[in-house]
Amino acid sequence: MRNIFTIFRKEFFRVMSDRRLVFTAIILPGLAIYIMYTFIGTAIGGEVEDIVEHKMIIYTENMPTDFQNFVYAQNINPEFHDYDPNNHEEIEEQILIGEVDMIIIFSETFEDDIDNLVISEIFIYFNPGEKYSNYAYGQMTNVISTYGTIIGLDRHGDSYYAFMVDSGIIMDEEKAAGQGFAMLLPMLIIMFLFSGAMSIGPDSIAGENERGTIATLLITPVKRSEIAIGKVLSLTAVSMMSATSSFIGIMFSLPNLMGGAGAELDVFIYGVGDITILFSVLLATVLVIVGLVSVLSAYAKTIKEAGMLIMPFYFVSIGLGISSMFSGEASSELWVYFMPIYSSVNLIIAVLTFDISLTAYLITIGTSLIYVTIFVFILTRLFQSEKIMFQK
Amino acid sequence: MNTLEVKNLKKTFKLSKKQQKIERTDTKLKVAVNDLSFTAYPGEIFGLLGPNGAGKTTCLRAISTLIKPDSGDIFVGETSVVTDPESVRGKIGFLTSELKLEDHFTPNYLYIYFSRLHGIEDEVIEERKDAFFERFGIAEFREVKVGDLSTGMKQKVSIAISLVHNPDYIIFDEPTNGLDVLTARSVMDYLIELKEAGKTVILSTHILSVVDKLCDRVGIIINGKMKLCDTLENVLKTDPNNNLEEIFFELVKEDELLGGAY
Numbered sequence: 001m002r003n004i005f006t007i008f009r010k011e012f013f014r015v016m017s018d019r020r021l022v023f024t025a026i027i028l029p030g031l032a033i034y035i036m037y038t039f040i041g042t043a044i045g046g047e048v049e050d051i052v053e054h055k056m057i058i059y060t061e062n063m064p065t066d067f068q069n070f071v072y073a074q075n076i077n078p079e080f081h082d083y084d085p086n087n088h089e090e091i092e093e094q095i096l097i098g099e100v101d102m103i104i105i106f107s108e109t110f111e112d113d114i115d116n117l118v119i120s121e122i123f124i125y126f127n128p129g130e131k132y133s134n135y136a137y138g139q140m141t142n143v144i145s146t147y148g149t150i151i152g153l154d155r156h157g158d159s160y161y162a163f164m165v166d167s168g169i170i171m172d173e174e175k176a177a178g179q180g181f182a183m184l185l186p187m188l189i190i191m192f193l194f195s196g197a198m199s200i201g202p203d204s205i206a207g208e209n210e211r212g213t214i215a216t217l218l219i220t221p222v223k224r225s226e227i228a229i230g231k232v233l234s235l236t237a238v239s240m241m242s243a244t245s246s247f248i249g250i251m252f253s254l255p256n257l258m259g260g261a262g263a264e265l266d267v268f269i270y271g272v273g274d275i276t277i278l279f280s281v282l283l284a285t286v287l288v289i290v291g292l293v294s295v296l297s298a299y300a301k302t303i304k305e306a307g308m309l310i311m312p313f314y315f316v317s318i319g320l321g322i323s324s325m326f327s328g329e330a331s332s333e334l335w336v337y338f339m340p341i342y343s344s345v346n347l348i349i350a351v352l353t354f355d356i357s358l359t360a361y362l363i364t365i366g367t368s369l370i371y372v373t374i375f376v377f378i379l380t381r382l383f384q385s386e387k388i389m390f391q392k
Numbered sequence: 393m394n395t396l397e398v399k400n401l402k403k404t405f406k407l408s409k410k411q412q413k414i415e416r417t418d419t420k421l422k423v424a425v426n427d428l429s430f431t432a433y434p435g436e437i438f439g440l441l442g443p444n445g446a447g448k449t450t451c452l453r454a455i456s457t458l459i460k461p462d463s464g465d466i467f468v469g470e471t472s473v474v475t476d477p478e479s480v481r482g483k484i485g486f487l488t489s490e491l492k493l494e495d496h497f498t499p500n501y502l503y504i505y506f507s508r509l510h511g512i513e514d515e516v517i518e519e520r521k522d523a524f525f526e527r528f529g530i531a532e533f534r535e536v537k538v539g540d541l542s543t544g545m546k547q548k549v550s551i552a553i554s555l556v557h558n559p560d561y562i563i564f565d566e567p568t569n570g571l572d573v574l575t576a577r578s579v580m581d582y583l584i585e586l587k588e589a590g591k592t593v594i595l596s597t598h599i600l601s602v603v604d605k606l607c608d609r610v611g612i613i614i615n616g617k618m619k620l621c622d623t624l625e626n627v628l629k630t631d632p633n634n635n636l637e638e639i640f641f642e643l644v645k646e647d648e649l650l651g652g653a654y
Contacts, residue, residue, distance in 0.1 A: 212492035216553070219456050219491065220509040221482035386459040 020305060035316070047326040056136040057099070059083040059091050062106040070147050076139060095127045095170045101136040102126040114151060125168040129176035131329075141165060174269045175354055182329070182352040186345045187321030188250055189243070193286045194314050196242030201235050201293035202306035209389065210302050218389065228294070228379040232372070235290045243286060277361065278351045284368035285344035291375025298382040317341050324349050330360070337363040340371050394434040394560045394592050396455070400464035401428040403450050424450040426616040427464070432594050432609070434560070437587050439607030439624070440596040443644060447616040448596045449488070452565050455594070456486040468561055482510065487554040488565035495539030499530055499549045502538065503556060510557035524552045528578065544575035551579065562586055565596045580606060600636050612640065614647045
């Protein structure tokens, strides 16, 4: 019993007497969870707010004024436009790309039908693949249903079924499938890339320092920058292999997984071009991640400490990946593509939803290369620092 | 000429609060080596002696460019460790227990790896490797992982790897530590061979019998300062019995009286 206590005391003291360990083992987990959950909460809140605040754009035909007033009375203020059947294709195209939310076509004899107890038909076109259109559909069908009940009671003293709603779905099947991938993959990809780098980076740098083997390398005439670049590149290669393996696994298992859930996802919607672009984005991302992991590993005294230092960055990156789950579409703000990891998340979504912009792509690749250069520079300085390399 | 000249080397380290308490001092800096100067010549073995913590390792780390001097300089031939550390690293062979080999790799792999880092041609690598592995009995263990080798064999492999580039300057820090008598003997014999081949050898040790047997010139460091530096012959003359151990103890005692740590 005494031995157990002695060992306990030593191990406990080991942690408590090391300020870095106290911070990373005790304070950081709570802090990381708080930041991550706050971030997720803000992301969900922001997304909902964005959809609710969006002004619906609806094309209507034969809409009764009474109905229009009823809609306004519900505090829903859509932008109503007159529908012209001659422009149907054009409007449909706009619905497809998300510029128009829906078309509502009432029967020419709508009012008479209600008075004569004839069930009238309301036809709605919408795009479930677009978040605004999908939300508008939900809102408007609710309003129509409530309106039906009210006019039934008003005009006939009974809540009878005054009309029926029929819907036409206007959707780009591939883009919708792409959005399915875009909701799931960015977070998984970032996780895989990080896990790959985390599984080898700390051992390759902090481990070498801990075991004393890095000093053997440091007394060769090789430049510190060459050591840094060599390490980063080899870690990148292994991380890429690890991520590719995970990626292939997930791409092929997703259809089964989603199929089981009643949805359909087909990986073969992507062409060689899409996969090539995706691969280049992953490579740029893994370079940034490996650079970061390498710098933290060089700064750490031990593999264990390196793991703990990397953890908060891992959480934040997963948080950024999770943020994509709520929007399902890439950000159109250019500043986003200057942010490491977050730019990758958005670009991965853009590739998966066939919505890639050349400017965003070039900014992401360019800034990733700049970030990795900065990391290599810092790593070189750390290798040159006798305090870092020979601290005990 | 292939001399290795340490000129007025000074190196200080920051003390943590705990270290300040132990050393019973308010000063935040610890002077590890203070105005240290000596010269090692080709075809000679220079023995660097001193008790633990005297500053030997700091001095050797500075020569090997792992740490930078606060002031002073070290010239390896014509090359300064301050202005051209990379060239210095290409000229010296450095062995210390701090430099470890990765357990996962074999002597064969590591020898080739470090040779390539020194920019040596493949043909020369093979020639040198075969000769060295044969000379030290490593040949039959060439494909055994370093982690599975005995302490003595690991030390031999470390020596081989420190000399892959056939350097003119050789700095060995306690090369016989932890070795059995036979292995220690083979290492000492090899140092004599290197000296006879005209290499400039610096040997740091606290085993005085090794100094007696091997060194031509001796420097005794105590508390970061060079207390005595001369040929072994002249150093021994300072004691009536020519006893190096007595001379060493006298110097330590003298330093204690002057307020040193020992």
